[in-house]
Amino acid sequence: MDFISIQQLLNPRPSLHPQSELSEFALNSVEKQGIQATVEGTGAAAQGLLPPASWLFTRIVLQVSRERGERKASRFGPEVPDPGGWPMDWRLGPQEAVAREKLKLEEEKKKKLERFTSSRLTLENLTDLENLVQRRKEKRLRLRRRVPPREPEPEVTLQPQAQLEPVDLETFLKAAAENQEALIDKYLTDGGDPNAHDKLHRTALHWACLKGHIQLVNKLLAAGATVDARDLLDRTPVFWACRRGHLDILKLLLNQGAQVNARDKIWSTPLHVAVRTGHSNCLEHLIECGAHVDAQDKEGDTALHEAVRHGHYKAMKLLLLYGAKLGVQNVASMTPVQLARDWQRGIQEALQAHVGHPRTRC
Numbered sequence: 131m132d133f134i135s136i137q138q139l140l141n142p143r144p145s146l147h148p149q150s151e152l153s154e155f156a157l158n159s160v161e162k163q164g165i166q167a168t169v170e171g172t173g174a175a176a177q178g179l180l181p182p183a184s185w186l187f188t189r190i191v192l193q194v195s196r197e198r199g200e201r202k203a204s205r206f207g208p209e210v211p212d213p214g215g216w217p218m219d220w221r222l223g224p225q226e227a228v229a230r231e232k233l234k235l236e237e238e239k240k241k242k243l244e245r246f247t248s249s250r251l252t253l254e255n256l257t258d259l260e261n262l263v264q265r266r267k268e269k270r271l272r273l274r275r276r277v278p279p280r281e282p283e284p285e286v287t288l289q290p291q292a293q294l295e296p297v298d299l300e301t302f303l304k305a306a307a308e309n310q311e312a313l314i315d316k317y318l319t320d321g322g323d324p325n326a327h328d329k330l331h332r333t334a335l336h337w338a339c340l341k342g343h344i345q346l347v348n349k350l351l352a353a354g355a356t357v358d359a360r361d362l363l364d365r366t367p368v369f370w371a372c373r374r375g376h377l378d379i380l381k382l383l384l385n386q387g388a389q390v391n392a393r394d395k396i397w398s399t400p401l402h403v404a405v406r407t408g409h410s411n412c413l414e415h416l417i418e419c420g421a422h423v424d425a426q427d428k429e430g431d432t433a434l435h436e437a438v439r440h441g442h443y444k445a446m447k448l449l450l451l452y453g454a455k456l457g458v459q460n461v462a463s464m465t466p467v468q469l470a471r472d473w474q475r476g477i478q479e480a481l482q483a484h485v486g487h488p489r490t491r492c
Contacts, residue, residue: 299326306334306350309343314350324355331361339367339383342376347383357388364394372400372416375409380416390419397427405436405445413445423454430460438466438473 297305297317303326305313314334318324327333335355338346351357358366368388371379384390391399401421404413413433417423424432431439434454437446450456456467464472 307337318353324350324353333359335367336370339379340370357386366392368400372404372412377411384419390421399425401433405433408442410444417452432458434466438470
C-alpha cells in the first residue's frame with residue numbers, strides 16, 4: 131500500500147460512501163501488494179464506535195504487519211529468533227522459544243554425530259581390518275608421490291696428507307695438546323722427531339699425557355717417543371699423568387717400562403704428585419707397581435706428610451694400609467703424627483684467637 135492510498139483512507143472524499151466505494155478502494159490497494167485482506171463486517175462502525183475509514187485502516191495495517199512477519203519468519207526458518215533477538219512467532223513465550231531453540235541445537239548435534247560415526251570404518255571382522263591396512267598403505271603411497279625425493283648429500287672427502295702444509299714444531303706440540311691426529315701423522319710422515327720439545331723441554335708425549343689423549347699416546351710411543359722424557363724440572367710423562375689423574379695413561383706408561391720411582395729436581399716422586407693432587411686411584415696403582423711408600427723429597431716429607439698437610443683422608447688411609455711409617459721425620463723434625471698435632475694446634479689457636487671477638491657468634 132502506497133502513501134496516496136493511506137491518505138485517501140484517512141481523508142475520504144465526501145462523495146464516496148464509507149461502506150461501499152471506500153471499502154472497495156482499500157481492498158483493491160491491498161490486493162496489489164499481494165495480501166488478501168478481509169473485512170469482518172462493519173458492526174463496530176455501524177454502532178458508532180469507530181469511524182468507518184479509521185476502522186478499516188487499522189484493520190488493514192494489522193493484516194499487513196502480520197503477513198510481513200510471516201514472510202520474515204519463513205526466511206529465517208520457523209520459530210527461529212531473528213537477529214534482533216525477538217522470536218518471529220510472537221505468540222510463543224520467551225521460555226518456550228528458548229526451549230525450542232535448545233531442542234533444535236541438540237537435534238543438529240545428533241545429526242552431525244550420526245554422520246561422523248557412519249563415515250568411520252567399523253572393525254567388525256578381519257576383512258575390515260585388512261581394508262583399513264590397505265587404505266593406510268595407499269595413503270602412504272600417495273604422500274610419497276607428492277614429496278620429491280631428496281638429493282643425495284655430497285660426500286665429505288678428507289684432505290689427504292700430501293695436500294697438508296708442512297707442520298712445524300710449534301704446530302706439532304699444539305696438535306698433541308688438542309688431539310689433532312692428522313697434523314701429528316703429517317709431522318711424523320714428513321720425518322719429524324717425536325721427541326722434539328719446546329724451551330721447557332716439554333715433548334708431545336708430555337702434552338698428550340696431561341690432556342688424557344690415550345690414542346695419541348699410543349701413536350707417539352709407537353713412533354719412538356721416549357717414555358721417560360724429562361722436562362726442565364726433570365718430570366717424566368708419568369708425573370704429568372698423575373697430575374691430572376689419568377689412570378689409563380698411567381697404566382700404559384708403566385706397561386711400556388716407565389720408571390715408577392722417578393724423581394724430579396725437588397726429589398718428588400709420582401707418588402708425591404698423586405697424593406698432592408688427591409688422585410687416590412693413581413696412588414694405589416703406583417704402590418701396587420712398586421712405588422716406595424716412604425720416599426722423601428728435598429724437604430724430607432713422605433707421601434704421608436703430604437696427605438696430612440693437604441687433609442686428604444683417603445690417601446692417608448691407603449698409605450697406612452700399605453705400611454707407611456708414622457715416625458719418619460722431615461727436615462723440620464716433624465713426623466706425620468706431629469704434623470697432624472701441629473695442624474690441629476694451629477686450628478685451635480686460630481679458634482681461640484677469635485673467641486670473644488665482636489664479629490664471632492658464640
